[in-house]
Structure formats: structure tokens, C-alpha cells
Amino acid sequence: MDRDGICLFLRYNFPLWPTIPEIQMMPRLTALAAAMLLAGSVHAADRIKVGLVSTLSGPGAGLGVDIRDGFQLGIKHLNGKLGSLPAEVLVADDQQSPDIAKQVADKFLKKDKVDFMTGIVFSNIMLAVGPAVFQNQTFYISANAGPSQYAGEQCNPFFFNVAWQNDNLHEAVGKVVQDKGYKNVVIVTPNYPGGKDAVSGFRRYYKGQVSEEIYTKLGQLDYAAELAQIRSLKPDALFFFLPGGMGINFVKQFVSAGLSRDTQLFAPGFSADEDVIKAVGGSMLGMFNSSHWAHDMDNPENKRFVADFQKEYGRLPSLYASQGYDAALMMDAAVRDVKGNVEDKKALQKALEAKRFKSVRGDFKFNTNHYPVQNYVLRAIGKDAGGRITNRTMGIIFANHADAYAGQCKMK
Amino acid sequence: MLQLILEQTLNGLQFGLMLFLLAAGLTLVFGIMDCINLAHGSLYMVGAYFVAAATQAADSFWIGLGVGVAGAAVLGLVLELTLFRRLYQRDHLSQVLATFALILIANEAVRAIWGPAALLLNPPEALAGPVEIGGFFYPAYRLLIIAVGMAVALLLYLLVARSRVGMWVRAGAANREITESLGINVRALFTAVFVFGAALCALAGGLLGPLLAVQVGMGESVLILAFVVIIIGGIGSIRGALVGSLIVGTVDTLGRALLPTLLRALLPADAASTLGPALASILIYLLMAAILFFKPQGLFPARA
Numbered sequence: 186m187d188r189d190g191i192c193l194f195l196r197y198n199f200p201l202w203p204t205i206p207e208i209q210m211m212p213r214l215t216a217l218a219a220a221m222l223l224a225g226s227v228h229a230a231d232r233i234k235v236g237l238v239s240t241l242s243g244p245g246a247g248l249g250v251d252i253r254d255g256f257q258l259g260i261k262h263l264n265g266k267l268g269s270l271p272a273e274v275l276v277a278d279d280q281q282s283p284d285i286a287k288q289v290a291d292k293f294l295k296k297d298k299v300d301f302m303t304g305i306v307f308s309n310i311m312l313a314v315g316p317a318v319f320q321n322q323t324f325y326i327s328a329n330a331g332p333s334q335y336a337g338e339q340c341n342p343f344f345f346n347v348a349w350q351n352d353n354l355h356e357a358v359g360k361v362v363q364d365k366g367y368k369n370v371v372i373v374t375p376n377y378p379g380g381k382d383a384v385s386g387f388r389r390y391y392k393g394q395v396s397e398e399i400y401t402k403l404g405q406l407d408y409a410a411e412l413a414q415i416r417s418l419k420p421d422a423l424f425f426f427l428p429g430g431m432g433i434n435f436v437k438q439f440v441s442a443g444l445s446r447d448t449q450l451f452a453p454g455f456s457a458d459e460d461v462i463k464a465v466g467g468s469m470l471g472m473f474n475s476s477h478w479a480h481d482m483d484n485p486e487n488k489r490f491v492a493d494f495q496k497e498y499g500r501l502p503s504l505y506a507s508q509g510y511d512a513a514l515m516m517d518a519a520v521r522d523v524k525g526n527v528e529d530k531k532a533l534q535k536a537l538e539a540k541r542f543k544s545v546r547g548d549f550k551f552n553t554n555h556y557p558v559q560n561y562v563l564r565a566i567g568k569d570a571g572g573r574i575t576n577r578t579m580g581i582i583f584a585n586h587a588d589a590y591a592g593q594c595k596m597k
Numbered sequence: 598m599l600q601l602i603l604e605q606t607l608n609g610l611q612f613g614l615m616l617f618l619l620a621a622g623l624t625l626v627f628g629i630m631d632c633i634n635l636a637h638g639s640l641y642m643v644g645a646y647f648v649a650a651a652t653q654a655a656d657s658f659w660i661g662l663g664v665g666v667a668g669a670a671v672l673g674l675v676l677e678l679t680l681f682r683r684l685y686q687r688d689h690l691s692q693v694l695a696t697f698a699l700i701l702i703a704n705e706a707v708r709a710i711w712g713p714a715a716l717l718l719n720p721p722e723a724l725a726g727p728v729e730i731g732g733f734f735y736p737a738y739r740l741l742i743i744a745v746g747m748a749v750a751l752l753l754y755l756l757v758a759r760s761r762v763g764m765w766v767r768a769g770a771a772n773r774e775i776t777e778s779l780g781i782n783v784r785a786l787f788t789a790v791f792v793f794g795a796a797l798c799a800l801a802g803g804l805l806g807p808l809l810a811v812q813v814g815m816g817e818s819v820l821i822l823a824f825v826v827i828i829i830g831g832i833g834s835i836r837g838a839l840v841g842s843l844i845v846g847t848v849d850t851l852g853r854a855l856l857p858t859l860l861r862a863l864l865p866a867d868a869a870s871t872l873g874p875a876l877a878s879i880l881i882y883l884l885m886a887a888i889l890f891f892k893p894q895g896l897f898p899a900r901a
Contacts, residue, residue: 242713244810250714278713376874400857400874406809409608409739410854416733417601430715430810438808441720443727443734464717 233267233520233527234275236293238286238314239304241278244404244430247460248306248505249278252328254498255506256303259513262493267513268520275299281306281404283313290314294321300527301326303512306428306505308332308351308379309403319343322530324537328512329505331556333382337590340554342534342597347515347544348508349477350556350588351379352386354453357475357561357582358424359390362451367422368393371415373408373435374426376400383426383453389589396420401427406434412442424451432456433464440468454478454576457566458503462574470574472566477557478507478546479564479578487545501575511544518542554594558587600733605854606847611739613846614746618801619819620826620838621753622794628833628899629769630685630787633692636676636699637798637823638816644669644799645811646707649716658721658807666799673795677788685787700817708813715812742804749797750839757835766790770833770899825885831895840896845881852880 237256239249253276260272275297279286286305293299294317302318303326305311311330318325319341327346335341336350362370372387372395374380384398396418399411415423423444427435432452439445445468454476462469480491480501490510494502502510515537522536523529540551549559561583564576623637647668652661680699684692719725720738727734757763765786768776777783802811809815826845830837857873864872888896 242708242813244715244812246714376871397858398870400870401853402874402878407612409611410605410850413601413604413608414854414858416604417598430812433717434808434810438736441725441727441736441738443736 232271232273233301233516233525234273234297234299235267235516236290236297236299236302237274237276237304238279238289238293238302239276240281240306240310241276243281244406245281245306245428246430247503248329248429248455249304251460251503251505252304252306252509252512255494255502255509255511256328256513257509258490258494258497258506259510259517261497262489263513263517267517268522268525270520270525276304279305279310281310283310286310286314287317290317294318294323299323301516303328303516304509305330307377307403308382309377311335312378315341315344324530324533326512326515326537328508330379332378333385333588333590334378336554336556336588337593338595340594340596342555345515345537345551345555346557347511348504348557349559350590351382352389352590353561353586353588354455354475354477355383355386355424355426356390356586356589357563358451358453358473359387360582361473361475361563362387362422362424363391363393367449369418369420370395370422370424371397371399371418371420372424372426373399373401373411373415375403375405375431377403379428380426387424391424401431403431405431408435408438412438412444415448416442416444420448422449422451425456426453428455429460432461436461436465436468440465454504454564457564457576458505459501459575460503460505462566462576463500467574469566470568473579474564474566474576475561475582476504476564476576477549477559477561478504479562479576480507481576481578482545482547482562484543484545484547486543487547490545507545511542511546514542514544515540552587552591553596554588554591555596556588556591558585560584561586600731601854603731604733604735605850607735607739607743609847609850610843611743611746611846612850613843614743614750615801615805616819616822616826616846617746617750617839617842618797619823620830620842621835622790622797623823624827624830624833624835624838625766625770625790626794627827629766629773629790630681631773632681632685633689633696634681635693635696635820636703637794638818638820639700639703640669640673640795640798640816641802641819642707642811642813642816643672643703643802644795645802645806645815646711646716647799648803649718649806649811650711652718658718662800662803665803666796669799669802670792670796673792674788676795677791681791682784682787703816704813713813715810716806718806718811720807738807742808745800745804749800753835762786762789767899822881825881827895829885829888829895831897831899833899834895834897837895837897837899844884848884849877849881852877856880 239252241249266272277289301324306329308330312332325344329348331346331350335344374383450472452474454474457472457474518541519536523532527533538551549557552558560581563579563582565579567577569575626632626634648661648665651664652658655661724737724741728737765781826841830841856877860869860873
């Protein structure tokens with residue numbers, strides 16, 4: 186039982202007990218009520234409101250913070266405007282809880298009447314929040330979570346993913362592990378929708394033996410039991426998908442258990458990006474990972490993004506930051522296309538599908554299910570010219586790669 | 598196979614001993630003072646933050662650990678003198694409300710001071726790698742945790758079973774009124790026990806810091822486990838807390854490691870991969886229910 190569990194326990198016993206989100210909302214709700222009394226609930230159409238719900242605290246905070254910072258940098262590069270209308274970005278922390286995410290999303294949709302939503306990191310939270318957003322006919326531009334559900338049968342005209350479908354980066358790693366000739370692989374992933382997508386993606390392209398699929402609790406931080414199991418299985422390669430703090434702890438414990446001598450680590454870019462490298466350090470040298478973006482990609486948009494991100498925040502951007510940045514550019518191009526008339530949903534959908542912005546990852550286009558068709562690259566962790574440990578792009582794994590679910594999508 | 602069992606036993610032992618550090622303080626406060634302290638997990642969290650902050654300031658894990666534990670003990674003293682002393686006479690509902698408020702205050706205070714992102718502590722350089730024991734490698738740092746946990750368990754045993762203060766504590770747990778009427782300064786005893794419990798919390802938080810992550814809300818999940826431990830062991834009993842911790846630690850570790858594999862032999866792979874992790878995470882609660890069914894007072898009831 187966590188904090189919310191205790192709250193639910195109290196609420197069960199004392200019906201008037203407020204839940205944590207309610208407690209946290211109290212001051213804001215009071216202020217909001219006062220503001221509405223003063224101003225009435227008139228919604229000005231002279232600006233574009235974006236509701237950004239993301240994971241900004243707890244072990245997954247690194248991901249959400251990078252998405253937020255990338256998005257804000259995008260808005261800054263656009264001079265604080267989206268499609269020549271002033272942009273207003275409302276930010277809320279979902280604390281990696283689907284319940285809290287639903288409550289803040291509801292507030293953004295009903296009270297603030299946002300024009301776009303974005304920011305959610307985890308697929309289980311995306312699946313919980315999605316229905317309310319779609320019912321409200323608000324466009325959701327996912328800067329991370331790309332569940333297979335929304336790519337296939339449950340695809341929705343109001344859902345766009347500007348990053349990837351969950352399986353994609355794992356498919357790319359599967360291809361690399363297969364091509365390098367590894368024969369005995371163990372998979373470690375959290376037990377949640379994104380984890381299931383990871384396993385099916387990896388196994389779609391790796392055809393060798395998988396001696397074990399280990400599912401851990403989402404947010405687990407101690408991997409002693411799993412590492413002992415891995416040691417007894419003696420795999421020659423280990424594929425793990427553990428975003429954020431989970432991956433940081435896993436790699437640290439993997440190395441301190443002496444397992445790195447016999448087993449080669451492979452991961453999607455999520456588990457080997459700047460946030461993890463910064464925390465783990467030298468133990469990650471030589472690790473291969475896949476991504477659709479890398480900070481050393483050679484195009485003018487990316488160079489400007491990477492340089493300004495470092496100037497603004499004092500650290501290298503991660504792939505999450507690049508996704509947040511692209512989400513801002515995507516909204517901007519679409520709003521400009523419809524000349525600020527965001528109430529014309531059909532036209533706005535067409536404009537979003539047309540993808541008239543220059544992404545920092547280079548060129549890509551949207552598939553019929555509103556997920557990208559794009560290149561995936563192999564990165565290896567090494568030292569750059571300045572001796573800093575970071576990712577270097579090694580080559581292309583897939584060119585113009587689409588996800589496996591688009592065929593099941595009948596977009597309205 | 599033998600090696601796997603040995604390694605998992607060590608893992609279970611390590612987890613169990615850390616739970617014991619938390620459960621020991623909780624069971625004494627609950628058993629002797631009849632006070633439900635939901636904020637026990639917050640002391641663990643704040644203790645871990647103290648250790649992390651002191652480690653960063655002093656650039657030495659050992660100094661950080663010492664300073665952090667001392668800081669948590671002082672905080673425990675302040676809390677006992679200002680708040681808990683007033684709660685002992687109240688009913689359980691008031692205690693739950695007051696200590697739940699403490700959880701919220703502690704979380705928000707930590708968020709305000711150290712920010713929402715997790716702090717990362719690294720183990721001392723010398724203990725960062727693996728050591729070879731019995732033909733396989735085991736992380737040196739986990740061995741240290743086991744050693745410290747065992748030392749504290751031994752110390753507590755000597756203190757509770759062999760010393761005069763320990764006798765008072767046991768007497769207090771068994772019957773508070775009679776202990777008081779024998780002329781023992783129960784007030785001072787309560788304060789000492791509470792402060793000691795807070796120090797143990799910080800010790801656990803500080804030791805686990807490099808292994809896990811020091812973050813807001815880390816206390817709540819572990820608090821539930823600590824309550825499970827003292828319910829299994831019997832409220833107010835140190836021996837019960839030790840046995841309960843080791844049972845919970847071992848069952849949780851072995852359950853996570855073996856259940857999914859075991860289920861795969863019995864069920865189709867798809868069902869096993871869904872059911873296995875789910876079952877592993879409720880295993881200790883099933884265990885608690887089973888023990889309560891046969892021994893409603895726990896394994897070693899203090900008020901027999």
C-alpha cells in the first residue's frame with residue numbers, strides 16, 4: 186500500500202476523507218473558483234492552451250522533466266507562440282499514478298479547456314487518460330507513450346504519437362542482437378503495457394533462444410532476486426527495458442554483482458540515455474542501444490536544439506527531450522496551417538497528419554494510425570572528443586520502419 | 598542450483614535484516630506505548646535524506662551515515678517531546694490522523710528542500726564491486742548490509758534480553774500500568790525507545806540509499822511491509838520482529854525468483870507471465886493471512 190493506498194484506507198473508513206489529489210488541489214480549486222467568479226468562464230480564442238501532464242516526481246521523474254524541458258525549449262524557439270498565437274502551457278505532475286493523471290487531465294479538459302494535451306510518459310497512464318481526452322475531442326500529441334492499443338484497433342483520430350510506437354525501439358534491438366549472432370538471451374522488463382510491447386517487439390526480430398522473460402514490478406528498485414536468476418541462467422546477452430530510475434539501479438546492481446563479465450547488455454535508447462549515463466557512469470561504456478534520435482545527428486534543426494538545450498539547462502538532452510521539442514513544433518505547424526482556427530477539428534486533424542515541421546531526428550512521416558514511419562539507428566556508449574561518456578551513432582538499423590499494428594487500425 | 602539457492606538466501610537475509618531495523622522500532626512503539634505510528638516510514642525517508650545530504654557535504658559515506666543517523670535521532674527526540682507524548686493517551690483514531698498528517702508534512706517538506714527528483718547515493722568505492730564467495734560473485738555492499746543488520750540484531754537481543762533497560766521495555770510491553778506502579782520512569786523510557794527506533798530507521802534508510810534511491814514517498818511502501826512483519830511476529834516482540842522480518846524477506850525474494858518459473862511448468866506461458874509476478878507480490882499477504890488464521894496474536898505475542 187502506498188500513500189494513495191493509505192488515503193483510500195482512510196477514505197473507506199471515514200467517507201469525508203479527501204484523496205491526495207483532492208488535498209493537493211484544494212488551494213488551486215479555491216483560487217480557480219475565485220478567478221471564475223471575477224472573470225466568468227469565458228474562453229478566449231486568441232491563444233493556444235496546452236495541458237502538459239507528465240511524471241515529474243519519483244523514479245520516473247527524469248523522463249518527464251526532459252519532456253517538459255524539451256517542450257518549453259520548443260515554445261521558446263517559437264517565440265512563445267504556437268502558430269502565431271500566444272502559447273500558454275499548463276504543467277502538472279501525475280506522480281506516475283493513473284488516478285492522479287486522470288484527475289489533472291480532467292481539470293485541463295473541463296476547467297481550462299485546453300486545445301492540446303501532451304507529456305504523458307508511461308503507457309499505463311496514457312491508456313487511463315486517453316478515453317476522457319478523446320471523448321472531449323481534444324488532440325493528444327504523445328511525446329512518449331506509444332501503446333500498441335492506440336496503434337491498432339483502438340487507434341483514434343485525436344491521438345498522435347510524435348515519437349514512436351512502443352515496440353519499435355525494441356524491434357531494432359532485437360534485430361541487432363540477432364545480427365550479432367547471440368544465441369541465449371534473457372529479457373527483463375516491468376510488468377505493464379509498455380513492458381509487454383517491449384517483449385513482443387524484441388521477439389519479432391530476435392529469433393534465437395530466450396531462456397527467460399523476467400517481469401518485475403513497475404518502479405521496482407532492488408533487483409537482487411532477478412540478478413541471481415540471471416546468473417544461474419548464464420545468458421550471453423541480456424535485453425532489458427527499465428526506464429528511469431529502475432534502469433539506473435538495475436545497471437548499477439548488475440555491474441556490482443559481477444555479471445558484466447559474461448553477459449553483454451542490450452537496451453532500447455530509454456535505458457541508455459543521458460539520464461542513466463549521468464547516474465551510472467563508466468560501467469555503461471560499450472553498451473549498445475537503439476533510438477530514432479541521437480544528439481550527434483547531423484542536421485541544422487538538431488544542432489540548434491542540442492546547443493540551446495545545453496545552454497538553457499546545463500545538460501545534454503535525452504531522446505525524451507527531443508520528443509517534447511518535436512511535439513511543440515508539430516502543434517505550431519498545425520495551428521499555422523488552420524490559421525489559428527483550432528475549433529475546426531477535421532481541418533486540424535488533416536494539418537497534424539500533414540506534418541509540416543522539420544523534426545530534429547531528420548525527415549519522417551505519419552502512418553495511417555498517426556504513428557511515425559521513420560529510421561531507427563544503433564548507438565553505442567563511448568567517450569566523445571572531450572572525454573565525456575555519451576552516446577555515439579553507429580549506423581541505421583531500420584530505414585523507413587512502420588509499426589506492426591497499423592494494419593489493424595481503421596482510422597475514422 | 599545450489600548456488601542459486603545460496604544467493605537467493607543471502608538476498609532474502611539482506612532484505613529481511615533491513616526490514617528488521619524498521620520493524621524493531623515500530624513494534625516497540627506499538628507494543629509498549631500502544632501508539633500506531635504511520636509516520637515511521639517517514640522517519641526512514643527523512644533519515645535517508647539526512648544521510649544523503651551529509652554524505653554529499655562530507656564526501657564520505659561513513660561520516661554521512663553517522664551524521665544522518667544522529668540527525669534522525671534528534672528529530673525523533675523533538676517529535677516525541679512535542680507530539681507523540683500527547684498522543685499516547687489518545688485513541689487509535691487520533692494517532693492515525695496525527696501521524697498520517699506527519700507523512701504528508703514530511704513528504705512535502707522533503708520535496709520543498711531537496712526537490713522532487715530522487716537523490717542518488719553511491720556505495721563507498723571499496724565496496725562497489727563484487728566479492729567471490731563459495732565459487733560465485735556477490736556484491737560486497739550487500740554483504741556489508743547483512744553484517745550490519747546481524748550486528749544490530751545481536752545488539753538489540755543483548756539490550757532487550759540481558760540488560761535492565763531491556764527488562765523495563767519487556768515489562769512495559771507486557772503490562773504498562775504495573776510497570777509504572779513499580780516506580781519505573783516510563784516517560785523517559787518511552788522517549789528513549791522512540792529515539793532509538795528513529796535512529797534504526799535512519800540506519801536502514803542510509804544503508805539502503807546506495808542500493809535503491811533516496812526519494813519522496815520511499816517510506817510508505819516499506820511501512821506496509823514493516824506492519825506485516827510486526828503482525829506476523831507479534832506486536833511488541835523484538836524476537837517476533839526478527840523472525841517475521843526474515844520470513845517476509847525470504848518469502849518475498851524466493852517468491853519473486855521462483856514463482857514465475859514454477860508456474861510456467863504448470864500453466865501456458867502467457868497466463869504464467871501475467872499471473873506469476875502478480876502472485877509473487879501478494880505472496881507475503883497470503884502468508885500473513887495464513888499465520889493470523891493459526892496464531893491470531895502473531896508468532897511471539899508480547900502479552901501472552
